[in-house]
Amino acid sequence: MNTTTTPFIFIRTIRTCLLLLAIIIAGAAMGQESDSLFIRKMADEILLRSSAYENLRVLTKQIGPRLAGSSGMVKAERWGAAALQAAGADRTWMQECMVPHWVRGGQDQARVLVNGKSTTLDVVALGNSIGSGKSELMAPVIEVRSFEELRQREQEVKGKIVFYNYPFNAAFVRTFQAYSDANKYRGQGPSQAARYGAVGVVVRSMSHSADNHPHTGSTRYDSLYNKVPAVAIGLQDADRLSGFIAAGPVQVGLRTHGYFLPDTIGHNIIGELKGSEFPNEIITVGGHLDSWDNCEGAHDDGAGCVQTIEILRAFKALGYVPKRTIRFVLFANEENGLRGGTQYAEEARQKGEKHVFALESDAGGFTPRAFGFTVSDAQFQKILQWQSLIAPYGCTEFSRGGGGADIGPLNRLFNTPVAGLQPDSQRYFDYHHARSDVFEAVNKRELELGAVNMAALIYLIDRYGL
């Protein structure tokens, strides 16, 4: 090679590289631009013509509570299948699974007896808990602030009702941290108390609402110890009860009626859009259709269900033909069994399905702020490139960790990358599992914006894979 041609070749190479780079950048920019335009179209479609809010009205007001095994569950399943069909699914089916069938059995009641004077307390029996029997369970009450205090005072527990008065810590900015911190008292509290001979349990509700509604939720009896009746108590009554106890010994009376019927048949409700290029690659988006029996389950998780249906409706309304197969799933029995999510993954295993991504909305129909991803480093890097496309619609934060209870089994069985919508969390535990979780507590725009952000993420994953 002579010294005069070297610079020339060098310059030519650089020129070629620059040209290629320009083409790549232009291509990427065009891709980003058309993605940006399509996401804007989806946002317009959802914000201007959504059926999510009206669907939520029907689900909460016409169907209402829909705990696994209840007649509400059956009605909700039928409604869900019809709604997915109406939204434009290529096909819709009901995937059978056996679900537990816990029944509250009557009106939960509690009172505190102070110097012979009886005061009613606003309580709700914990999900899965046993009834107090035919007569009222009346016993002296002992208040503890923690499991440590319970252990320290174990000698005093026998024959008593344990009152776990553990505060829902308002200092956590993200309220789910307060929930993680406190919910062991609901889940393990009854058995931990029974271990030391307690005959019943009252748990301070996991909430920092300003009202007095008690908040239910699952409890899990440890087979080593006696099952004892257990209720959650509203915050104002928790403070009142604590005040009575501070003034002198008091008794609490409980009447609860919970029991299990045999497992029964429930269903995941699934609508599908078949992929045009990679039909065997399945993307799942969903929420759970069941709710506790004491509320309309508007935020938990009617919101996730109607958002899921809305994404399907918007895709169809805009004529979007997905590359991959997208499943819109209303899961069964998240609240007290997770049988729906478990069955969904199990059947995927049996059929050898390839699940490439799953997204769940189960944190309320509030303004979207973030997505949390349980994905590999490489996948997260890819996802981060889409952040600027989604941020204008609310989810400005993409973080590691997150998903949803119902899609957890997919992640555990197949290492499927999963994500969860993380709306603003400040109000969630005002309503969670309480009678105040009603349609009126959901804001139309906040609900719709959640669907917009989810639709954008599903669209990008469908187009570019992970």
Added chain:
Amino acid sequence: MNTTTTPFIFIRTIRTCLLLLAIIIAGAAMGQESDSLFIRKMADEILLRSSAYENLRVLTKQIGPRLAGSSGMVKAERWGAAALQAAGADRTWMQECMVPHWVRGGQDQARVLVNGKSTTLDVVALGNSIGSGKSELMAPVIEVRSFEELRQREQEVKGKIVFYNYPFNAAFVRTFQAYSDANKYRGQGPSQAARYGAVGVVVRSMSHSADNHPHTGSTRYDSLYNKVPAVAIGLQDADRLSGFIAAGPVQVGLRTHGYFLPDTIGHNIIGELKGSEFPNEIITVGGHLDSWDNCEGAHDDGAGCVQTIEILRAFKALGYVPKRTIRFVLFANEENGLRGGTQYAEEARQKGEKHVFALESDAGGFTPRAFGFTVSDAQFQKILQWQSLIAPYGCTEFSRGGGGADIGPLNRLFNTPVAGLQPDSQRYFDYHHARSDVFEAVNKRELELGAVNMAALIYLIDRYGL
């Protein structure tokens, strides 16, 4: 210089530089760490022991509406001074200003006459508007979607009531954009209609709420044209009225009673913490104390007032001694005159005060998401360094542009850097200037988190200046 010593000097210089750099970085890190700890303390103080929510209850439920000139205004001023005193102000005073005194004068009424059948419409007279006179103002109605349509159809306007049915655009993700887009019909609509001979105006409410409450707000008559009565109508009734009009000619009857009394004395309510190092440098934080007369003014702007008081309370509770003088200001008459904010800046000019920063909260007591800054490039760069300290509490976004109506005059007169708290905006226009803007529409934690973010920003500006 000989060539052997040069590298040595060079290395020594580099070493010195690195050492200095290390000291600077360590110092900055320590500063950031202690700032981070102090902000965490303020958050705990506010989230665990705030008086903001209880103050808001008193202001909205015991005092209620407090339009400039009303007896509610006088009560609110007294309450505000006492609250600032109780929160620990070094001194509290009432800064006098003359305020307009518009009076609604009675119950606003409207009905639509279709084929001799009368149907009531839910309306509220626009602020500053005139009354319809002793008898009902009954006239044929013409519906227009825009000022362009009004001009195109100007021949049809004479003697009619103009119904501006301009939609509040739900496609804007940030609802304040929809407000900016639509509110000219409220502000200029009556005079624009009168220009072509209209005798009255009905304006579609600036809201995308799902209810039917009408939303008031200021209108400004142009002195070139006749003043005509003007009302806002709820969204459902707007659609209903539009439906009637589509079916054939209809008449609308209006009864409104608005009038002005002579200007009267109002006050900015000011609490102060004197600066320990730079007492002449004044930082202002505030909201406006007045509200429309048809609501409790909980979000607009009771929230901003009680957040302002809460920041003072938290500073005092933690024994924080500011370097600069901090003024906590509850401004008078934002809604229909801005006399309070104008007077505050005017008196600052007369006294030669040095105003180094001002912050306002006047966008509702919702979850904080951003601060908007009207500052120089250099100031913005400095502020951006604090973003990571504030983001954990909600304001993850720092953007250019923003402030508040009441602190606008400071910015215009002195070029004072100003900022506005920008909470999540989805629900704001559900309540704005409507009877639904009540205490119950405010969430305790969202309100408090706003105060946390504001306190953090004020603290950092006090410590480091701008």
